[in-house]
């Protein structure tokens with residue numbers, strides 16, 4: 001798709017998929033492209049799964065009225081159409097099955113875009129469309145570079161294994177990278193027939209057809225993995241990997257439930273922030289133990305409790321979820337909230353000194369950006385692979401015996417002891433501060449800035 005010579009402004013179309021962990025980095029990319037003078041078209045898929053996504057999209061579009069929104073209305077799945085109960089995965093699948101509706105939308109754009117940046121979950125669905133439109137196809141990989149190395153190498157591992165659905169051996173030795181233990185790969189990958197496994201294995205084979213891979217990461221977090229990509233060691237013929245630092249932007253700011261006033265009264269670096277992201281509900285039993293742990297840790301805290309995967313379904317009150325006794329005991333020791341908070345403002349506050357996190361990749365990047373050490377508590381999906389990044393970069397601690405969600409209920413004393421360790425560690429504080437400095441250098445005038453420049457050059461040459 002080439003534009004007429006008279007229009008030289010770079011036009012990029014973005015197609016995120018469902019879930020805040022996917023939407024947020026796409027919108028940060030959009031903001032960055034606008035800053036570089038590009039024209040941006042945002043393709044929004046409807047219906048939107050969560051309230052949080054609806055709010056973020058409308059604030060983004062209100063902040064940047066120059067962005068063109070293309071609404072992509074996906075067809076509902078039939079009852080037997082997908083092997084998943086997760087509303088976010090189901091939406092990925094619904095988008096894939098409705099992808100024929102994307103072609104006329106893209107063709108309607110004037111001037112035609114120079115590139116499409118689409119979500120990682122849509123690779124095989126989008127390839128025939130970008131091929132027929134001659135539109136360069138990039139993906140934004142919404143997890144770590146280390147997770148991407150697994151994604152790229154996994155088809156090779158499976159083809160060498162005697163069991164076509166499971167890798168042989170105890171770990172996966174991604175060339176040029178640090179081996180990934182089999183116990184850390186997403187459990188759904190080992191579940192034959194799961195939607196996740198079929199997308200992952202099918203799409204991993206097609207990466208060579210793409211024009212480039214954008215990843216939100218910093219050299220200071222993942223030096224070995226990024227080097228392995230630079231040296232072309234992971235898989236032969238992979239397109240270029242662009243490590244972009246897609247850091248929080250002003251349009252994401254939300255007043256509302258974020259306890260900034262309370263934070264102002266707390267000593268510097270004294271508060272531990274606890275959150276398991278936008279799409280994971282901790283079991284009620286585990287919630288009670290976390291409450292006990294927070295009380296025994298001795299640190300003041302902000303604890304975000306989520307009781308349902310999708311925010312629209314989250315109806316029960318905190319009293320009901322925690323029980324009256326815990327609510328009473330917790331009062332004066334910290335804050336418990338059950339609504340969306342502005343994580344960026346919390347992590348950026350000087351009173352916050354530690355983050356107990358499920359290791360969703362955006363949370364890890366945001367903690368690195370603000371130099372806040374993490375207590376890694378991965379729950380599902382890519383999160384153990386991300387926890388390895390936290391551990392190997394020195395950004396945090398990871399008690400591996402805590403397992404995946406539902407494997408064990410971690411006792412309150414254990415949670416409390418690890419939080420004490422997190423909050424008391426000088427070496428973690430220093431290393432987190434170092435990663436923060438390096439990340440800022442990379443974004444302001446280093447590797448992330450260079451990667452963005454290269455990408456823009458590439459697109460200019462294509463248009």
Ligand code: UDP
Pocket residue numbers: 019020021022024275276277278279280304339340341342343344359360361362363364366
């Ligand atoms: N987030 C937030 N407030 C909340 C919960 C989540 O601002 O109450 C943001 C968080 O800062 C991050 C995103 O939502 O940008 C969650 O993405 P992540 O990859 O960390 O985890 P996921 O929710 O996809 O599991």
Ligand code: UDP
Pocket residue numbers: 019021022088120121122141142143147151186196199200203380381382383
């Ligand atoms: N993923 C992938 N290929 C796919 C689907 C997912 O590489 O076809 C990646 C995706 O980037 C995601 C990670 O695998 O971040 C693990 O997915 P998870 O279950 O954590 O879902 P998420 O919270 O990212 O939506």
